[in-house]
């Protein structure tokens with residue numbers, strides 16, 4: 001053998017956080033799409049490195065529960081909160097070790113229901129213009145499924161089917177599915193849009209059942225069978241001691257929003273059609289309730305020179321945008337102070353963060369998060385950098401808010417690790 005043939009073709013970096021080409025939809029992570037999801041490999045690697053023994057794990061912006069699922073299958077007691085009710089529903093489904101026999105009985109029952117004649121719709125969503133977003137045949141079929149869901153009394157089973165129904169609603173609606181914001185399909189594409197509602201639901205259920213089987217196997221071999229707790233508190237307003245006691249958390253693993261919902265990822269709009277069909281609370285108000293949802297009246301100083309000067313530069317171009325952006329950082333700072341109170345001494349906080357651009361100005365969120373933690377008695381441990389190969393995020397956006405003027409937005413993110421003194 002020649003010396004050449006013994007050389008590796010590609011030398012992977014020693015500490016690779018990119019996970020390019022990794023399977024990110026294993027276990028129950030396949031259940032439902034969601035904007036800016038964390039990839040499970042990041043949570044798994046952080047847990048292996050910073051919480052190798054069973055501990056209490058918190059995700060204060062848990063979204064669809066990626067870090068919670070990864071913690072649970074490793075024997076951690078996991079706690080998550082999210083203000084978006086659809087995110088909580090997806091997390092609940094993903095964290096439930098549903099018995100397969102019960103699921104299969106319910107699937108048979110549903111199949112019989114789908115084959116039965118479709119009756120008059122009992123309940124229809126009232127908070128949206130239904131015929132603008134759905135074709136009549138789609139409405140009829142979704143209402144038929146919804147009537148079946150309504151008679152399920154078991155919470156775990158209901159969450160499992162509701163999540164598959166939610167993706168069916170989104171995919172069979174008249175909304176564009178390549179966008180997180182709610183935009184109707186153009187007229188030309190609508191003419192060819194003839195969604196198969198029951199077929200879509202069946203495909204989601206098959207896929208999710210396979211994911212559940214993987215999850216059940218992983219959960220069964222966890223070092224101890226731990227529990228998951230889902231809360232609905234606002235991480236900015238405070239963490240109730242009745243939900244999580246002060247100084248009781250050993251590790252926080254989270255990816256906060258990149259900015260306010262209005263100008264970055266509109267979680268509320270993404271969830272709106274499903275939330276209406278599932279009768280989830282406050283479907284229309286979600287985006288305003290999330291971090292940075294209410295703009296500030298004056299530009300504050302955050303005592304982070306790079307952030308303050310970026311905000312002033314934006315303010316000079318567009319005061320309204322600067323006040324929206326500042327509201328996000330004010331909320332982020334408040335939520336970090338709340339998180340700090342529940343972390344035990346020596347506990348670790350891992351934040352996955354993207355530095356986005358607004359009006360062409362790069363916002364140093366990584367430095368801001370580090371500073372906000374330092375002011376509440378944390379020290380910096382390490383920051384890992386990663387390229388974003390596959391996160392469902394727009395890689396180009398319109399930071400100037402002018403139609404057609406785009407700029408490169410986040411292609412990299414930082415994983416910041418802080419320790420409580």
Ligand SMILES: C[S@@+](CC[C@H](N)C(=O)[O-])C[C@H]1O[C@@H](n2cnc3c(N)ncnc32)[C@H](O)[C@@H]1O
Pocket residue numbers: 034035036037038039060061062063064065066067081082083084087233234235236237254255256257258267289290291
């Ligand atoms: C980047 S996403 C988290 C994604 C999650 N890591 C996953 O893998 O699905 C950020 C989440 O923060 C939530 N959020 C925003 N403001 C919040 C607040 N004040 N309190 C709790 N959750 C909030 C949003 O609803 C969204 O689901």
